[in-house]
Amino acid sequence: MADESTPPPLPSQPVVIAPASRTEPLAIISLVLAILSWIVCLLIGSIPAIICGHMARSKIRRSNGALTGMNFALAGLIIAYLEIPMGIMGGIMLVDMIRSDRVRLHDLALEKKEIISDDTRSKITVSGFWVKRSDLNKHSSLQAAKPDKELYLIVIGDSKTKVPNMTLQQHHQTTRDHMLKQLNNSSATDPVSTTIDNHPALQDELRGTENGKNVVFLHTTVDEGDSFEQILAWTEKGRWASENQELHNATSSFHIGE
Numbered sequence: 001m002a003d004e005s006t007p008p009p010l011p012s013q014p015v016v017i018a019p020a021s022r023t024e025p026l027a028i029i030s031l032v033l034a035i036l037s038w039i040v041c042l043l044i045g046s047i048p049a050i051i052c053g054h055m056a057r058s059k060i061r062r063s064n065g066a067l068t069g070m071n072f073a074l075a076g077l078i079i080a081y082l083e084i085p086m087g088i089m090g091g092i093m094l095v096d097m098i099r100s101d102r103v104r105l106h107d108l109a110l111e112k113k114e115i116i117s118d119d120t121r122s123k124i125t126v127s128g129f130w131v132k133r134s135d136l137n138k139h140s141s142l143q144a145a146k147p148d149k150e151l152y153l154i155v156i157g158d159s160k161t162k163v164p165n166m167t168l169q170q171h172h173q174t175t176r177d178h179m180l181k182q183l184n185n186s187s188a189t190d191p192v193s194t195t196i197d198n199h200p201a202l203q204d205e206l207r208g209t210e211n212g213k214n215v216v217f218l219h220t221t222v223d224e225g226d227s228f229e230q231i232l233a234w235t236e237k238g239r240w241a242s243e244n245q246e247l248h249n250a251t252s253s254f255h256i257g258e
Helices: 025-040 046-062 070-110 168-182 237-252
Strands: 111-114 122-128 141-146 151-159 182-186 192-196 199-210 213-223 228-236
Touching: 025 070, 070 237, 111 141, 122 141, 122 151, 122 237, 151 237, 168 182, 168 199, 168 213, 168 228, 182 228, 192 213, 213 237, 228 237
Parallel strands: none
Antiparallel strands: 111 122, 141 151, 151 228, 182 199, 192 199, 199 213, 213 228
16 A cells, blocks of 8 residues: 655745835825914915815825825815815905005094193194193193104293293293203204294204104294293104104194184
């Protein structure tokens, strides 16, 4: 009887290990961009988020399971698409706000506003940007400012009963000399004659340093009849060239009595 031999073992079959699936990076990028766009600023990141989201979904479908992240991409697309109408509405609201601010500023520039002294004896007429103040000088009867441009104006009245026999020229020179002593590195232009509220007046410019700032004063003295009205309008030296006309206009608008 022939020996029965053990058949040789069959070669082992190779074990095939399926490659681990990985998340498509574009899906994550789409979601991150959509979230950041929502938090920071609508529409800035929503368009890139939509592009990345669609590219990610396309790659995932063609990968036959090698890529995952379909839910991430879908979430990014949903958030990004929701941002678009909200972003448009936000943009419309922003444009309306800007337009409203421009209209308001235009109206304030054209508005004629009266600022009246506490004793109601005098007033100036200025644009709507000016406001009444009470902290510029304790001796002044009228105080006003245009804060955004750092323009200031005060009026100090001096009854002629307190300065008998003093002329307009003498009073103007007295207040001029006093101010020049208070300023560092001071200088002044020659006084010129003018008319304020149908009253004779003298006016000059005083320059110097006050509290560490270079300033220019428009110094005006008005002979009102019963009193001398000293009008001081000033701003920083760097603003003088562009803003002095408004200070001249505010000074010229001064009115006293009925």
